[in-house]
Amino acid sequence: MEEKKSTFKVLFYLKKNAPKKDGTVPIMIRTTIDGVEKTRSAKVSVNPDRWDKARMRVTGRDAYATKINNALDLWERNIGAKYDTLFHYEGYVTAEKVDNAVMGTDAKKMTLLTFFKQHNDEFKLKVGKTRAENTHRMYCDVYNHVSNFLKLKYNLSDIPLIELKESFIKNFDFYLRCEKNFKANTVRLYMVPLKRLTAMAKDDNIIAIDPFKHFVAEKESVDIGYLTMDEVEAMISADLPTKLLEIVRDMFVFCCFTGISHTDLKKLTRQNIQDFFDGNNWLVYRRRKTDIKSSIPLLEIPKKILEKYRDYQIGNRAFPVPEYDPCNNLIKIVAGFARIDKHLTFHMSRHTFATMMLSKGVPIETVSHMLGHSNITTTQIYARITNQKISDDMQKLSETLHNFEKALVDKI
Incomplete structure (x- = not known):
C-alpha cells in the first residue's frame, strides 16, 4: 500500500473474531497517521478463504471478487483524496479528520464551537514551529467571545455550523461593538479568526454558503502612534x-x-x-x-x-x-x-x-x-x-x- 508523506497508511484486514452466519467475515479499514489509528468497517464481508492478506484484496477475477475489490479501491481512493485535501488546505491532518471527511460526517452534528475548538487544539500543536503563540491566543480569545455571545444572545451553549447566517455575523459584530465596547478596528481584528473558520467549514463542505460572503466590517482611520x-x-x-x-x-x-x-x-x-x-x-x-x-x-x-x-x-x-x-x-x-x-x-x-x-x-x-x-x-x-x-x-x-x-x- 502506498505511503504518503511518510506518515499516512491505509490497511484492509479481516475482523475474524466477528464472523457472520453465512461464514463471511467483515473487512475493516485501518487509517494510520503519525502513529495514530482510526478503524472502521468497509461495509463488505468476504469468504476468508478468498482473502489475500498481502495484497489486501479478494483473490480471483470472477464477479464476486471484482465487486468487493472495486469497493475497496473506492475506499482507498476516497481516503487518499481526503488526506491530500486536508493536508493542502490545513497543513495538519489526523486520522480522525480524514475519517470524518470520508464518511461525510453529518453537517447537522458539527457545531461552531466544536469546530472552533478542534481548530484551536490543532493550531496549538504548530505553535513554535509554523505558528505564533500570540495568534493562538487570539483564536482562543475569539472562541471565548463567541461562546459568551451565544449564551447572551441566543441562550445556547453551541450552534450547528449550517445554521450560521449573515445575521449571526452582524449580531456578533454588534455584540463586540456595543456590549464589549470594542473599537471598530479591534472588532475587525476579532472577526478575522471567525471568518477563517467559516471559510474552512465551507471548504470541508460542512456549510454551503459562507456567512461572511456579503459582510463588510466597519473600518475607522487610526493615527498610528510613533515617537519623534x-x-x-x-x-x-x-x-x-x-x-x-x-x-x-x-x-x-x-x-x-x-x-x-x-x-x-x-x-x-x-x-x-x-x-x-x-x-x-x-x-x-x-x-x-x-x-x-x-x-x-x-x-x-x-x-x-x-x-x-x-x-x-x-x-x-x-x-x-x-x-x-x-x-x-x-x-x-x-x-x-x-x-x-x-x-x-x-x-x-x-x-x-x-x-x-x-x-x-x-x-x-x-x-x-x-x-x-x-x-x-x-x-x-x-x-x-x-x-x-x-x-x-x-x-x-x-x-x-x-x-x-x-x-x-x-x-x-
Whole structure:
C-alpha cells in the first residue's frame, strides 16, 4: 500500500473474531497517521478463504471478487483524496479528520464551537514551529467571545455550523461593538479568526454558503502612534533605576532603528548580523509573520546596542528579550522616566522606524522591503509622514518658488 508523506497508511484486514452466519467475515479499514489509528468497517464481508492478506484484496477475477475489490479501491481512493485535501488546505491532518471527511460526517452534528475548538487544539500543536503563540491566543480569545455571545444572545451553549447566517455575523459584530465596547478596528481584528473558520467549514463542505460572503466590517482611520526624534533621544538619555528597564529601553530603541518586531527580535541570533558588499553590518532575517526576507543596514545606535549585549549568552540569542506583555508594560514606565507623554506600546518602535525613514527621504519601496511587508499598502498604513517632513518639503518648495512668490506677494 502506498505511503504518503511518510506518515499516512491505509490497511484492509479481516475482523475474524466477528464472523457472520453465512461464514463471511467483515473487512475493516485501518487509517494510520503519525502513529495514530482510526478503524472502521468497509461495509463488505468476504469468504476468508478468498482473502489475500498481502495484497489486501479478494483473490480471483470472477464477479464476486471484482465487486468487493472495486469497493475497496473506492475506499482507498476516497481516503487518499481526503488526506491530500486536508493536508493542502490545513497543513495538519489526523486520522480522525480524514475519517470524518470520508464518511461525510453529518453537517447537522458539527457545531461552531466544536469546530472552533478542534481548530484551536490543532493550531496549538504548530505553535513554535509554523505558528505564533500570540495568534493562538487570539483564536482562543475569539472562541471565548463567541461562546459568551451565544449564551447572551441566543441562550445556547453551541450552534450547528449550517445554521450560521449573515445575521449571526452582524449580531456578533454588534455584540463586540456595543456590549464589549470594542473599537471598530479591534472588532475587525476579532472577526478575522471567525471568518477563517467559516471559510474552512465551507471548504470541508460542512456549510454551503459562507456567512461572511456579503459582510463588510466597519473600518475607522487610526493615527498610528510613533515617537519623534526628540522623544527617541529623551528615551536614550533617560536615567533608569533598574537593569530590567534598561534592557527593555535598549530593545525598544534597537527596534526604532531597525524596524524589527518583538517576535522577530526575540528569535534574533548573531548569525542574523552579516557583513555585506558595502563593508557595513546588515541585519538579515526572515519575518515570522510574512516569511519575507528583510535586510536592514545597521546604523551606529543599533551597532552600539549589539556591542553592549555581546557577552549575553542564552543559547544563540542576540538579546535578553522579555516576553511581549512585560515589555509592553515596562516600556510605559520607561516613557515616564523619559517624560514622554504618550500611550506607548512596544510595537510603536516599528511605527517609529517607518516614520523616521520616510521623514528622512527614504523611498517607501525601500522602507517596505526593510519592514518585510508583502504589500506596499501596509507600509502606507504603518508609516505616517511626520509634521517635520511636511515642514521640510514645504520649505524646499518655498525656496524653489522664492522669486516667483516674491513677485506675486508684491502684487497682493
